[in-house]
Each structure stands twice: as C-alpha cells, then as structure tokens.
Amino acid sequence: MFKQNFKNKSILVTGGTGSFGKKFVSEVLKYHSQIKKIVVFSRDELKQFEMSKIYSPEKFKKLRYFLGDVRDKNRLQRALKDIQIVIHAAALKQVPIAEYNPFEFIQTNVLGAQNLIEACLDSKVENLIALSTDKAVSPINLYGATKLCADKLFISAKNMSGNKKIKFSVVRYGNVTASRGSIIPFLKSLKNSDYLPITHKDMTRFNISLDDAVNLVSYAINNNIGGEIFVPKLPSFKIVDLAKTIYPNKRIKFIGIRDGEKIHEELINADESLNTIDIGDYYVVLQNKKDKKICDYYLKKFKGSFLKEQISYNSNNTNKLSTQEIKSIIQKIT
Numbered sequence: 001m002f003k004q005n006f007k008n009k010s011i012l013v014t015g016g017t018g019s020f021g022k023k024f025v026s027e028v029l030k031y032h033s034q035i036k037k038i039v040v041f042s043r044d045e046l047k048q049f050e051m052s053k054i055y056s057p058e059k060f061k062k063l064r065y066f067l068g069d070v071r072d073k074n075r076l077q078r079a080l081k082d083i084q085i086v087i088h089a090a091a092l093k094q095v096p097i098a099e100y101n102p103f104e105f106i107q108t109n110v111l112g113a114q115n116l117i118e119a120c121l122d123s124k125v126e127n128l129i130a131l132s133t134d135k136a137v138s139p140i141n142l143y144g145a146t147k148l149c150a151d152k153l154f155i156s157a158k159n160m161s162g163n164k165k166i167k168f169s170v171v172r173y174g175n176v177t178a179s180r181g182s183i184i185p186f187l188k189s190l191k192n193s194d195y196l197p198i199t200h201k202d203m204t205r206f207n208i209s210l211d212d213a214v215n216l217v218s219y220a221i222n223n224n225i226g227g228e229i230f231v232p233k234l235p236s237f238k239i240v241d242l243a244k245t246i247y248p249n250k251r252i253k254f255i256g257i258r259d260g261e262k263i264h265e266e267l268i269n270a271d272e273s274l275n276t277i278d279i280g281d282y283y284v285v286l287q288n289k290k291d292k293k294i295c296d297y298y299l300k301k302f303k304g305s306f307l308k309e310q311i312s313y314n315s316n317n318t319n320k321l322s323t324q325e326i327k328s329i330i331q332k333i334t
Contacts, residue, residue, distance in 0.1 A: 005222075007034040012083045014070055014116065015090030016040030017047035019179040020131065023210045024087060024217065025051075029060050037062045041079050042090065043069040070112030076119040083123065087217060088116055088130040088154075091147070095135070095260045098143040109146035110153070117157045117168070125166055129220050130154045132172040132229070134206070134265040137272070141260030151229065155287055158227045167226035171216050172285075173234070174206040174265045174315070178333040183239065187246050195251040196243045203257075204264050204315040206234040207329065219282070225297050229285040231267045231276075236315035237326055245326045268313035279304040283313065 006028065013021045017040060028038050040063070042048060048065045057063050068075035070090050080086070091109050092098065098105045113130070120128055132151050135144035157168040175182045183205065190196055212232065220230045243252055257263065268276055268285060275286045277295075279302040286294060289306075298304045321329070 006032040010036045010083045011085045012039040013087045014041045017042040039064045041066045073115040080123040084126045086128040113150040127167045130170045134174040137266045138269045169224040170229040195253040197255045203239040206315045231283040237321040264314040264316040266314040273311045277304040
C-alpha cells in the first residue's frame with residue numbers, strides 16, 4: 001500500500017514521464033486527493049502529451065506538466081516554486097550509449113544533480129529523494145560512475161544546507177520488473193526466435209516491481225533524516241530460470257557478457273556494509289558511523305542494528321524465486 005500523508009503538499013517529479021514517474025503520479029492521484037499539486041517535470045514533449053491523454057490536467061485539477069531539463073538550472077528554479085517534496089527520477093540510463101556519449105551522461109546525471117540540489121537549496125523544498133541504481137555500486141561502466149557521483153552529491157548536500165530544514169536522501173534498487181528495456185519484455189519479444197540469447201549461464205538479477213519501488217520512495221519520504229541511502233531487501237532469480245519459464249521449449253544460446261555488464265547485481269558493496277544498518281524490510285547505508293544523530297535515529301527508533309560482518313549484498317543470494325513464483329510474476333504483467 002502507498003503510505004504517505006501528502007495533505008496540502010506540493011510534489012515535483014523529475015523524469016516524471018518515465019515508468020517510475022507515471023506509476024508514482026498515478027498512485028498519488030488515486031490515494032492522495034488532499035495534495036496541493038503534483039508537477040511532472042521532463043524534457044520530452046511527446047511523452048508528456050501521451051501521459052496527459054491518460055492523466056489529463058482537465059480531469060486531475062492538481063496535476064501540472066512542466067517541460068524542462070535538469071541541465072537548465074533556471075528552469076528548475078521556476079518549476080520548484082512552492083514545491084515541498086521532490087522525487088528525482090530523471091537520468092540517462094542506457095549503458096552502451098553512455099560509453100559512446102560520456103559527456104551527455106555527465107551533463108544530465110551529474111551536473112543535473114548539482115543543478116537540482118542548488119535549486120532546492122534556493123527554494124522552499126523540504127525533502128528530496130533521488131532514485132539510484134545497482135550500477136552505482138562498485139561501478140564498471142560510465143553510467144554507473146555518473147550515478148555514484150550523483151549519489152555522493154545528494155548524500156553530501158546536507159553539508160551545504162546550513163540552517164535550512166531540508167533533507168536529501170537516496171533510494172537504490174536494480175531494474176524494475178517489466179519496465180521499459182528490462183529483461184522480461186526483451187525475452188517475450190523473442191517469440192518467433194529460434195533461440196534465447198543469454199549472456200551468461202550464472203547471471204542473476206534482483207526482482208522489484210513498480211509498486212515496490214513506489215512504496216520504497218514513499219517509505220523514504222516518510223522516514224528519512226537526510227544523508228542516507230535506502231536499499232530494499234529483495235528476492236532474486238537466475239536469468240536462465242526466467243528464460244526457461246517464459247519459453248520452456250526454446251534453445252538457450254550463451255552469447256557472452258556485454259561491455260559494462262555484471263554477472264550479479266550488487267546493491268551494497270563490502271566497504272559500504274561496514275556502515276549499513278538493518279531496519280527490517282530495508283537496509284540503510286550511512287556515510288559513516290561518526291554521525292551519532294543519524295546512527296541513534298535508526299538504531300533506536302527502528303530498533304536497527306549494524307551488520308555484524310562485512311558482506312556484499314548482491315543478487316547471487318539464497319533468497320531465489322522459485323519457478324512457480326517466476327510464473328506468477330510473468331502472469332501478472334502479461
């Protein structure tokens with residue numbers, strides 16, 4: 001359930017026409033009629049037009065569409081007028097394209113993050129939640145490196161806030177089930193293919209639904225103190241098992257790992273685990289253990305505990321989805 005009190009609050013979602021943004025906006029409009037307004041901020045006029053046919057400002061009086069780019073700080077400042085809560089989902093994400101267009105990814109993912117932070121500090125924003133990715137953990141490609149840099153900017157932003165009451169936090173998860181460009185739609189598109197191209201026989205991925213992603217962000221808004229990264233505890237699956245579940249009779253051909261691709265998704269690396277608190281359904285990754293205020297907050301209020309040993313929290317774990325559970329997921333999105 002989407003749990004959050006947004007009464008009389010104004011919300012802005014950057015990258016609001018993407019898979020997450022559309023889901024988040026739909027949930028807010030469905031369950032939070034007492035919001036002041038919700039603003040979809042994105043640079044793609046066609047996607048805004050298509051989204052407005054489903055969620056029309058004429059029907060949803062508190063919905064606004066704002067055309068703009070996070071690269072444009074002045075436009076962000078205008079969009080943030082009277083906004084209290086910001087969800088930052090805007091990013092360039094395609095790994096191979098990043099390697100060929102590195103400057104473009106830095107402009108959007110890194111400098112765009114800086115623009116947003118500075119614009120929020122100059123406005124009435126109270127809380128910002130930035131969406132991150134598993135690829136920011138021990139990055140091996142440029143996209144992951146830009147997201148790691150952005151995460152560091154958001155986590156460190158509290159050092160620039162002075163006496164201003166504003167919180168900056170990050171949520172981190174992997175590819176969303178059935179989202180655009182993810183593995184399930186790709187495999188299902190191979191209905192007429194003679195074989196299924198799989199990169200590696202041992203490859204695993206975490207499983208998170210759009211509902212779970214939205215609930216994670218809602219949880220972070222409701223509970224963050226600022227300066228932390230929220231990581232959900234998730235089940236995982238082997239790509240081979242997924243492929244066999246979708247097309248049991250098709251031949252699988254292993255084609256090799258693509259440039260910048262990992263065999264297993266990693267959400268917390270071994271070094272980060274030293275500063276990670278287990279609070280039940282989520283992990284909270286801190287900058288360090290020296291900040292007594294944030295440590296006490298999660299240890300006492302949430303009865304959390306620091307991880308007892310150094311670990312890598314990755315998708316090659318014991319919490320694997322069964323074949324029946326994979327079938328159930330596929331059926332829900334068909």
